[in-house]
Each structure stands twice: as structure tokens, then as C-alpha cells.
Amino acid sequence: MxxxxxxxxxxxxxxxxxxxxxxxxxxxxxxxxxxxxxxxxxxxxxxxxxxxxxxxxxxxxxxxxxxxxxxxxxxxxxxxxxxxxxxxTCPMANSLTPEIIKEYKDKYPDAPVVLYVNSTAECKALADYTCTSSNAVEIVNKIDSDTILFGPDKNLGRFVAEKTGKKVVVIPGETGYCYVHNRFSVEDVKKAREKYPDAKIMIHPEAPEEIRSLCDYTGSTGQMMKFPEFEEADEYVVGTEIGMIHKLSKTFKDKKFYPLKEDAICNNxxxxxxxxxxxxxxxxxxxxxxPDWLIEKAKIPILNMFKLMEV
Ligand code: SF4
Missing domain, CATH: 3.40.50.10800 (NadA-like)
Structure with a gap:
């Protein structure tokens, strides 16, 4: 060869x-x-x-x-x-299993299941809706229920709870998180503020609440791609996987982008x-x-998400 x-x-x-x-x-x-x-x-x-x-x-x-x-x-x-x-693969997606979802559905039979797209097809097949980090708040707001089962990212789930005021039960709970975003620390934000005093700090909603609250903007990767367009700042600290620096720098050639953490790397x-x-x-x-049956079942919550986005 x-x-x-x-x-x-x-x-x-x-x-x-x-x-x-x-x-x-x-x-x-x-x-x-x-x-x-x-x-x-x-x-x-x-x-x-x-x-x-x-x-x-x-x-x-x-x-x-x-x-x-x-x-x-x-x-x-x-x-x-x-x-x-x-x-x-994605350890966060793998932290949730169909068995865990069934367990929680038994405990909360009336609560719709909203899964982040970062979940396996088998889990999606048991969900009512999927969501992304861009539309999670909007989707949960539009669902006619005050209690939501939400997985697998606990940090995104807490962000959604904070923004919607609904009871968001995170499944699987403490073990559901992205190891890249969950590692951002208060120290990282402090250092970035010292090093780049004029920069705006953007953070992904997969980061813990105590970090988000110190940053200037919380948004998905798609939202981060739009944020600099409407801001006057010339410099940005980017609180997500470092791959985004390349895309942002290519798109906004006259602005500068720095990683919040040099080793914010998704090994997978x-x-x-x-x-x-x-x-x-x-x-x-x-x-x-x-298998066809899985495609058919897993497609339903994704299409439900698209439908809600149109409302
Ligand atoms: S960055 Fe990697 S580990 Fe984190 S959610 Fe994405 S794929 Fe999973």
C-alpha cells in the first residue's frame, strides 16, 4: 500500500x-x-x-x-x-445510557426528556426532544412542562435551569460533563484578565456556572462565531476547545483570539x-x-427540536 x-x-x-x-x-x-x-x-x-x-x-x-x-x-x-x-468518541455522551434514562422516566413519568445532541443514538431514541448548546434555553422554554429531564451535560442543564426558571433534573447527574470545558478554572479567567486586559472573554455553556459568571459572554461555538461581529473589542479570549481559535482567526482577520487554556484539547x-x-x-x-429502527426512533426528537425552533 x-x-x-x-x-x-x-x-x-x-x-x-x-x-x-x-x-x-x-x-x-x-x-x-x-x-x-x-x-x-x-x-x-x-x-x-x-x-x-x-x-x-x-x-x-x-x-x-x-x-x-x-x-x-x-x-x-x-x-x-x-x-x-x-x-x-465522547466520554460525556457515553456517560448517559438508555437504562439511566428509563430509571429517571420511572421517577418522573410526566417530565419530557430533552437530550443534548451530544448523546448516543440509543439514548436519543428514548428522548422527546434534542437540543444544541445554541438552542437549549429556547427549546426548554417552549416545552409545556415545568419539570424537564435533561442530559447528559450537567453544566448545560444548570445553565438552562438558570435561564428558564424551570426544574431541570440533570441525568445522569454529577458524572455528565465535558472534560474539556469542565476543567476551566477561576484561576484561568483571572490570568486571562491580567494578560489580556482589553479582551472580551467568551465561554461555552458546557463550562461550570462559577466560571461562566466571571466571563463576558456565554455561547455555543456557533454563537461564538457571531459574537465578535457586533463587538468593538479587537481581542477575545476563547473558553472552548482550541480548534475554535483557527476558525475565529480565519473569519475575523483583523481581530485577535487567545485560548482561555492552552491545553483545552479534546483528545478524541x-x-x-x-x-x-x-x-x-x-x-x-x-x-x-x-439499524433502520434506531434511525427512525432517534430521528423523532431531532425533528421535534426542528419543529419547536419554527414556532
Ligand atoms: S469537546 Fe470532546 S469531550 Fe467535550 S463534548 Fe465535545 S466531543 Fe465530547
Whole structure:
């Protein structure tokens, strides 16, 4: 098997394979810059899945983690979706299981289940609605119930409770969090304020409440992409995975972006790299497959979310 031996050549080989085999490359915002630069579309998981429904191309190489590839498949079941590795997963999504959801449903039989899109297809199949970090507050506000079962991110759940005033029961509870965002500390914010006194600090709602309260703006990656457009500040500290720095810097060329924490790195996102992307296209592997029943069931809460967004 041929093995491209240098970086530039590897990129050329990837682009040649992509064109010859007629693939589109879709990448999450947290993917390494080199791969963002050769992707046809970058965004958050839901933006990617929705974008894919609008393209004619049947072959997609997706760069992200497994629950995102599943969502892409659920919304585009007829498309051929491949990923460079099946080992790129999300510990937060995996912290919630169908058994835990059933347990809580027994305790709160009248409470609708709202799951963050960062959840497995099996869990989505048991939910009433999904939400993203951009629309979680809006979705929960629009649901006609004062008590909501919400998972798997406890920090996003608490953010939603704070903004909606509803009783939000977080499932699975203390063990549901993103290890990248949950690690931001008060010390990180203090240091950033000292180092960049004129900068606005943006933070993701997956970060703990005590950190959010010290920052200037709380928003999803999609919302962070819009925030600098309407602000006069020239500098921003970015409290999310460091992959966002590349995208923000490319979009707002006259502004400066600094990570809140240099090592805010999602190791699973970084399991997508040039060499396995090359082999993925070469061998057209690894295909995402889900049973039809699961696609049908998991699609319902996603479509319910879309419907609520239109109201
Ligand atoms: S950044 Fe956090 S939530 Fe996103 S895939 Fe990585 S571990 Fe999961």
C-alpha cells in the first residue's frame, strides 16, 4: 500500500482521492486546522448534519466524534458516510445510557426528556426532544412542562435551569460533563484578565456556572462565531476547545483570539489526522451504519427540536 511521505504531498493525495471518489469532507469546529482547511464545510454537529441534507453529493467523509457521525447518518440515512477512525468518541455522551434514562422516566413519568445532541443514538431514541448548546434555553422554554429531564451535560442543564426558571433534573447527574470545558478554572479567567486586559472573554455553556459568571459572554461555538461581529473589542479570549481559535482567526482577520487554556484539547477530536483521513478515503472506510429502527426512533426528537425552533 502506498504511503505518502510528506505533509504537502499527503494533502495533495487527500484532495486527489476526494475528487476522484467524489467525496465531500465535513468537519467539526474542533478538528485540527490542517483538516479544517481542506474541508468543504466546518461547523457544530447539528449545522453539519443539516448542511448535509442540502447537498446532492452522496459520499461524505466526516471528521468529528462518533455521536456526531450518528446524527449525520440519522438525518441522512441514504448517504454513504465514512469516518477515519471508529475510536473517536465522547466520554460525556457515553456517560448517559438508555437504562439511566428509563430509571429517571420511572421517577418522573410526566417530565419530557430533552437530550443534548451530544448523546448516543440509543439514548436519543428514548428522548422527546434534542437540543444544541445554541438552542437549549429556547427549546426548554417552549416545552409545556415545568419539570424537564435533561442530559447528559450537567453544566448545560444548570445553565438552562438558570435561564428558564424551570426544574431541570440533570441525568445522569454529577458524572455528565465535558472534560474539556469542565476543567476551566477561576484561576484561568483571572490570568486571562491580567494578560489580556482589553479582551472580551467568551465561554461555552458546557463550562461550570462559577466560571461562566466571571466571563463576558456565554455561547455555543456557533454563537461564538457571531459574537465578535457586533463587538468593538479587537481581542477575545476563547473558553472552548482550541480548534475554535483557527476558525475565529480565519473569519475575523483583523481581530485577535487567545485560548482561555492552552491545553483545552479534546483528545478524541484529535484522533482525526491527515494520515488516517488519507487511508479512510483510499479504502472508503469506516462506514457508519445504524439499524433502520434506531434511525427512525432517534430521528423523532431531532425533528421535534426542528419543529419547536419554527414556532
Ligand atoms: S469537546 Fe467535550 S463534548 Fe465535545 S466531543 Fe470532546 S469531550 Fe465530547
Amino acid at each position: 502506498r504511503q505518502p511521505d510528506n505533509y504537502k504531498r499527503l494533502i495533495e493525495e487527500i484532495l486527489t482521492l476526494k475528487n476522484d471518489k467524489n467525496y465531500m469532507i465535513l468537519a467539526h469546529n474542533y478538528i485540527i486546522p490542517e483538516l479544517q482547511d481542506i474541508s468543504d464545510f466546518t461547523g457544530d454537529s447539528l449545522q453539519i448534519a443539516k448542511w448535509a441534507t442540502k447537498i446532492n453529493n452522496d459520499n461524505i467523509l466526516f471528521l468529528g466524534v462518533d455521536f456526531m457521525a450518528e446524527t449525520l447518518k440519522i438525518l441522512n440515512p441514504e448517504k454513504n458516510i465514512i469516518v477515519p477512525t471508529k475510536n473517536s 477530536m484529535k484522533k482525526n489526522y491527515l494520515k488516517n483521513v488519507y487511508f479512510s478515503l483510499l479504502n472508503e472506510e469506516h462506514k457508519i451504519t445504524l
